[in-house]
Every structure is written in structure tokens, then in C-alpha cells.
Amino acid sequence: MKKRLLLLLVTMGLVCTIVGCSKQADNSVPTANSSVKNKTVIKVALSDEPTPPFLYTDDNNNPIGYDIDYLKALETKLPEYEFKYELGQEESNLIGTATNKYAFSMNWFFKNPEREKKFLYSTHEYGYSITTVITKTNRNDIKSLDDLVGKKLPPMSPSGGLRSILNGYNTSHPNKQITIENMDSPSNTENMKGVASAKYDAIFLNEVTFENANKVAKLDLKVAGVVSKEPIFIVYNKNQTALSKKIDAATQELIKDGTLPKLSEKWFKTDFFKGLDYINKGYQYKSK
Secondary structure, eight states: OHHHHHHHHHHHHHHHHHHHHHHHHHTSOOOTTTTTSSOEEEEEEEESSOBTTTBEEOTTSOEESHHHHHHHHHHHHOTTEEEEEEEEOHHHHHHHHHTTSSSEEEEEEOOOHHHHHHSEEOSSOSEEEEEEEEEETTOOSOOSSGGGTTOOOOOBOTTSHHHHHHHHHHHHOTTSOOOOOBOSSOOHHHHHHHHHTTSSSOEEEEHHHHHHHHHHHOOSEEEEEEEEEEEEEEEEOTTOHHHHHHHHHHHHHHHHTTHHHHHHHHHHSSOTTSOHHHHHHHHHHHHO
16 A cells, blocks of 8 residues: 555656646747747848838837838748847947848848958849939039039048949049049038038939938938939848848849839839839929
């Protein structure tokens, strides 16, 4: 009897231990994959600096914009993945991507040789930055880079992407140079004010930068001409080759099936996948 009683007590103890462990597991914090049913969670770094309409946050601090709609469309094309977003400063996001804390970063990235050594870029762009010439609304003599020759421009950063475009123009036109003054950290708003006051003839800016700054400054300026479409890319950790190939293929499909052109119309009021003539007409219409 004693042996049977001891065996019963030991058995009950084991049962209680197992039940107790089960309850503890039920109350534990769920893992990243526990709620997504066999999907692979991809950690994505997004900039906490608003760059509407590419990326900004709503009143509840949820990320919205063209980039987010693009990522949602990717999830539809690639149901095996679920994207989890973290907002942070651009430099820390890139460090996190380099160390594989994040699979990739998005923040209106152009390609440049320095970053291409450290990161894997997507093969195909998912959108464009539109570079423009900005003038006073009553001027019609400046619409292109050719028209900037002999004109006075505000100072520019010597290492900026926009400056590299003007440098490229000067290299291609040795007898027709655009004069450019240097400044390490120019203020776009102050430079725009200089154009509005006729201190400068024009300013060369990304359309998004101009629109956002002028919503606050409310200056008598317009997009006088569209200069170029600068492709923007996802920046991946070097080891994310398989993921980048899948996203590249899905991106091409989203362009072909009209999804991304429609998102461009939604957020930018123009289809930036079309040619510059089409885009320019759209901005001429808005400037009237």
C-alpha cells in the first residue's frame, strides 16, 4: 500500500508540474512568428524624419505614405512575408541594416558608390524623386538647366545629390557652365526666400522638398520646370540576396499591373513612371 501511495503521489506531482509549465507557457510573451502563421517576419527600418508624401506619420503615429502603401502591396504579392517597422534616425537605421538588425532600410535613397560598398541595393527602383527648377511665379524664362547658365543660384552643399547633378551638367557642357557657390549646411527655406525676394534667380530642388517647405513658408514661387527623375531604391543588408530578388520581381509586377503608377497618382498627383514631358505638363497645370 505504501508503495502504491508513493507511486500515486509521484504521478500526481508530475502531472501538476506539467500543467503548471503549460500555464506558464500560455502566459509568456508570444514570439514574433506566433501570430503570423508560418510567415517570415522581416524587420524594416524607416526614417523618423517626415518626408511626405514618401513617408510620414498620422495623428496616431502610424507610418503612412507612398512607401508604406508600396510595402503593403509587396506583402500582397509575397504572402510568405510580414513586414515589421521600426522608426529611427537615418544613420542608426543604416548601421542596423549593416549589422543585420534590419533586413533593409527605406528613406528615399539614391545610389551612390560609398553606400554600394556597404549595402546591397535593389536592382529596380520602386519610385522616383523629381528634381525641379523653382522660380518666382511671374518668371517664365527659366525652365531647364540650360536656362540656369549665367543666372544666380543660392549656395549648395558640395556633397549633396542635387549638386552632383549640376556638376554632371557642367562636366558635359565645358563651354556652358552653371555657377555654383558652396555652403556646408544650406537652409532650403532661406534659399527659397532669397528666390522670392529676387536675390537669386532660381533654386534647384527636389519637388517634394519644395512643396513641403512652401506649405509653411507660403512664398510666391512655382515649379518652373522638371529636370530629371532620380530613381530611389531599397537598401538591404549584404546577406539579403534572396529577399532582394523576390522583392525586385514583385516590384516589376507592381509596375506592370499598374499598382505603383496608381499609388504615384494618389500621393504625388502625377504618374512618375511616365516620361518627363508628361510629368512636366502636370506641374505646369498645378502652377497655374
